[in-house]
Amino acid sequence: MQVHSARGNVFNATLMHGALLLYTLIALFPVFVILINSFKTRKAIFREPLQLPNAESFSLIGYETVLKQGDFLQYFQNSMIVTVASLSFILLFGAMAAFALSEYRFPGNKWMGLYLALGIMIPIRIGTVAILEMMVATGLVNTLWALILVYVAQGLPLAVFILSEFMHQVSDELKNAARVDGLSEYQIFFKIVMPLVRPALATVAVFNMIPIWNDLWFPLILAPAEETKTLTLGSQVFIGQYVTNWNAVLAALSMAILPVLVLYVIFSRQLIRGLTSGAVK
């Protein structure tokens, strides 16, 4: 067997793949444990947490509880609306701000960019009390809009920062060609620049999607009412101070993974291009 080739040797390749596989296992293990235990009886969860469900321990009690208790579909829908709406607004407004910052020269351009990026460094939760007061004053408490607005504010700084970097890379000649071709500034934005920064848009979407989907803090404070509960908040009913319904918690978590997974798969092809674009060439 040829051990050495021009591009490295089998030993190195094995080592590398070994390390990657190990990492994959470590990363997937918690998810795997949640999934298998969600299909087991309560006793089996505690007796043999790492065993696969068998004929004796298999049970759908967790899923039954989740679907019966509370309006789980409603929570699901709330989470979906909040996540998708927040992402859309973050991408739309973030891209617009980034376009203005990268395309037009105006006094204070640099300062405006810095001001918008400042939000990356300040955790929005510090302002929770003030946000709550504002939401109470505007009557937005217990509406999905309260959550959407907060998440948009939370996501915009990073979105503007990343997108304006990418938009700098769209060549001026291309935009000028579009101007000569008779496109308005809005058309240049939507028809030329947006399609070209699609990988960056996907990157921003994924970075924002998961924290929003998983957030417990703001739903708990701003929208705890039954009809506006998100999935993460809804699942908390099964976690008590003294008794936790583990079957239900694990089932709820398993179900909560699905939609994010779907969204992630949609964005990930673009994401990989986004992270590696510019690395070569």
Added chain:
Amino acid sequence: MKALSLKAVNKHFGPVQVLNDINIEADEGEFVVFVGPSGCGKSTLLRIIAGLEDVSSGEVFINEQAVNQVPPSKRGIAMVFQSYALYPHLNVAKNMSLALKQEGLAKAVIEERIQNASRMLNLTDYLKRYPSELSGGQRQRVAIGRAIVRQPKLFLFDEPLSNLDAALRVNTRLEIANLHKQLSTTMVYVTHDQTEAMTLADKIVVLKDGRVEQAGSPMELYNNPANRFVAGFLGSPSMNFLPGDLLGLNGDTVIGVRPEHIAINENSAMSATVLHVEQLGGDTNVVASVSDNPVTVRLFGQHAINEGQQINLQLDKQNLYLFDPQGIRLDETSVRH
């Protein structure tokens, strides 16, 4: 009718003056080339004509209409960019049709124009391809096609050949010349390459530091340059400049002589040492030193000359140019006896 006139055009970016009192006219159907070293303002001038940049003062007329307030798409122009600037996410046909759709032309008309242009440029087989799937030369043709379909009154080319390799550059240069013959539309072409300027232009405008140094037909500029800069910029290899005392003139005077107007003559008094020989096959360029002044001599055919060899040079007195120390052309009759 004047297809293009620029009247007293000035442009500054902040305190930096990039264009200084530019006055240029182009007749209908004329091929005008702006040429000059990088940073001379030629591209800025083109962008002003296109409407991508505003003038600081002065006026721009296209087909005798003032267009200072007219946006690029309404000026009746089409532009070919240096980097081609094709839309990467649209295929060739869509790249070409975008402007026409913006104008609101009927589908049949758009289709017909694209067919005509792609036939003219041999792009018929590539209409469904994306720019990334095309070679450099093909991309350049698409960029030209995108300009042609608009049927503009004025074509603007911004260094369109600078990204192509040498062989392709010569071919595309011929194609552009042919295109100009077929369409007989006014074209304005910016380049830093004097060969492109000489071969394509009806009229060359030489720019330097934001000023027009001289404008005229290629041969006018070649045979009768207004100053040392124009004399040195046009022609390859470029003109030799020697101190005046070599010919018994005032030492401040500069003698200009083109490489083809110097001969090797054993009986001449001007001796030189050969520094370097370029054998091109058809031509031989000899770089020699005359009292520490480098002189390029262009000989036709092939010559056996070696480095370090002593030769005697003879300047053609009928083809000398004299310049004062500031580079202004002087009257040469005194030396042409």
